[in-house]
Amino acid sequence: MTAQRTGLITKISGNMVTAQFDSPVMQNEVAYILHGKERLKSEIIRVRGNLAEMQVYEDTGSLKVGEEVEFTGELLSVELGPGMLGQIFDGLQNPLPELASRCGFFLKRGIYIDPLPESKEWNFSPLVRPGDMVRAGDAVGFVEEKLFRHSCMVPFSWEGIFRVESVAEPGGYTKRQPVARLVDEKGSTHPVFLSQIWPVKIPIKAYREKLKPTEPLVTKMRLIDSLFPVARGGTYCIPGPFGAGKTVLQQLISRHADADVVVIAACGERAGEVVETIKTFPTLIDPRTDRPLSDRTVIICNTSSMPVAARESSVYTAVTIAEYFRQMGLNVLLLADSTSRWAQAMREMSGRLEEIPGEEAFPAYLESHIASFYERAGVVRLNNGTTGSVTIGGAVSPAGGNFEEPVTQATLKVVGAFHGLSRSRSDARRYPAIDPLISWSKYRSIIDETQRMRGREILRKGNDVSQMMKVVGEEGTSLSDYIEYLKAEFFDSVYLQQNAFDPVDEATPQERQIYVFDFIYYILDSEFSFSTKDEALHFFQQLRQIFRGWNSAAWKSDEFVRTEQEIRGLLQERMVKGTHA
């Protein structure tokens, strides 16, 4: 950089500060406001004449007109490298535990800490030899980090082919020591370090091609996996009114989903929920790896009382970190809770900029921003032929629980699956409160398609009958319709509903889902003989009770086998012979 470029504050309004400048400035470059000993990070979001309008990532209290601003010439970036797994960052990638040990209970403004530990030594093993040809994204070696071999990659921003001049011997290295030297086509040498810097608002594209998401991502939530599946590299959204259980659902998925790395972006939501994740994940053991869940988790946390501008950046920070792990051939799941808060942060800034408001005062570029965020998901084929994926699941908090509002609508246009939560289901304590009548998915399920369609059909039929019963009453409903209704209710209560507080029922693996769904399909397709509706009701109530016990019996345990036999016995009594072999 040449001479330090500076400006002077002329206006302060909320978290927006305007500075006057003389030398050139760049859109979206990071600037620091110098306030006494404090340096407050901000980003230029609009330039008009010789005035730069900046969003400040900190509280702006006590700032004064006339104070100096320092422009850095860099876009808002994150540092990517070993040391992120298990870490808790704020929206600007400050490690919160370090911040706590330095500042105590409160988040002091203007303190920025190195995201990755400076002096920690990582055990490096080379993967290339001098003379090898590499390009951006190729691994020159790896370090052992928790569950993985963490690849040390050629910086994603480097263009062209490089020849490896030298590579470090196996051994301990810090992030400041080069582990390889590469020579570019023009003959100049560049060092490669364990970590690299990447601007958050630009997608990482150091891969060969983007593929179509086809493989299911098993979340162990029956309603999702069986009826409205999510694919690896796909996107889905969970809109729902408050209290419908969005966050609980996201938390369950973050625990049980079949992903290598889970990045959680707690964006503008309650601090308490993040705390739960922070405190419980180190003690929960991931059955796939036998290691604590925190080992595969990165948390980006900008809770609702933290500065609004950093809320906007937290989503980008999270997706950039997710893309980084994808570059290593890992399957990453990014959970953003909630994208509405991110949209609101955009709205707040847009309002301060006095832009002409769109619908509900959201800025006109809302849709394109949402779309480009979800488009960063995907399965990619890397340079070495392996694949990696980023799956994005975004919670949406529609104002008034009304799905017609702009954020939900903009999101629905770009996602591959929609899990709509409904207040009526959560009021009736039917969890997860995903409404099977409005939800959809474009991805392939783990359940056989014929069976899946039958499941959805019975739910629709049951709903029709129940609507009709509200008009004509139970007595006006035929026995066969009534049985269909009971079947739908049965399917809902023993399969779609899942008890998040039952250690077995809270997560159902793929194998068990296929087995149980097949059994339920058999029940749904069977004919029963009842003489009265009351008899039918009583039978299904009984069946439901035993089935619930079955749900909390461990897979293939004695109790599981015994309960299954009991259910089969009960079915035999009532089933019309010959409907099923």
Add this chain to the structure above:
Amino acid sequence: MHKYYSKITQIAGDVITVEAEDVGNMELAQVITGRGTSLAQVIRLDGKKVFLQVFAGSRGISTGDRVRFLGHPMRVSTGDSLLGRIFNGSGMPLDRGPELTDDLVDIGGPPVNPVKRIIPDKMIRTGIPMIDVFNSLVESQKLPVFSIAGEPYNELLARIAIQAEVDIIILGGMGLKYDDYLFFRDTLEEHGALSRSIVFMHTAADPIVECLLVPDISLAVAEHFALSGRRVLVLLTDMSNFCDALKVISITMEQIPSNRGYPGDLYSQLASRYEKAVDFDTAGSITILAATTMPGDDVTHPIPDNTGYITEGQFYLKNGVIEPFGSLSRLKQQVNGKTRDDHRTIMDTMIQLFAEYRETLEKQAMGFQMSPWDQKLLKYGKIFEEKMMSLGVNIPLERALDLGWEILSDCFSPEETGIKRSMIDTHWPKTHESEIIPG
């Protein structure tokens, strides 16, 4: 040291603009008028123009009046000497006691680092079954009471304040009727709770800017106590008045409104207050209960809607009872697993059956024939409303759970309740065993 500025160039609403230099954002100032001195706070800086919101309102301010900047943000005195005292929204005494200037802390301080919070796990017992059994209140929780004008939400808050096991109660009143203020004061006094209480009171007759300060000032004091290891319960009533005050100021400042005239940052404004609820690692806690009246009983109105997304659940107070549907304590799962093993079962089962009872009521209202199952539900619903829902009921949690089993066994056979058999075996009242129909 502090210079006087006298160039007031604009007076709009309760916001005045004065030309001054070297003024910090959010700094406090004094406006000296012919009728006295009022505090004011900087809310925007634009070149030499300083925008001030005047706590006492702009009425009577002349363009020739003087403004003096104090060089620090709004502060409030803290400590045990506040106990038993009553102040207004600017922190001035309302009870003829002395003005306090010791241990000043800034209001609206920085947020708590999430890693210094702990998972809340202490239940606050209230003796109200609809709370204790169905939606347990947890220390450090932030919960609004959604209600409409005319409902006894202040009575409910007062009752919880008196019965709850906490060290200190801070009451922040916003836009309250004077009678309501007296009601709170007298109730706390009668039950001997005033000596552990601090009241910051803004009544409907007071200037609107002071209303904006009440949550911040209450929570700053609460935070100070919590850091010294005390368990504090903050009662805020009515937060809708706070939101309306925000609306007034933002429109005065010519900000672009988002929904129904409320500012686009309503969510962040509310969140920065509610998020002060905390259980500190190695110190005390703050629990917030806030009354929010829903304009037109509409939960999708921006105030209850934004509140609901921030708080950890909500209580709906409707027709004088806490409505089981919609009411939710998000933190209840942290505590109701260790009270008694049947707590969750009773909670889930009774509510599911009550939902069915409500459906049956609808059917009945439409004149449909009632099946034997409907008859059972009708009987159950009535008993439930009488013995559980009524706010008059005041029993400990364990008694309420026993009562739950009694009501269930009185109305249903075990399999009709859908309860797991292992739970039935241990808890179903024995006297009714003969009624079990063999499956």
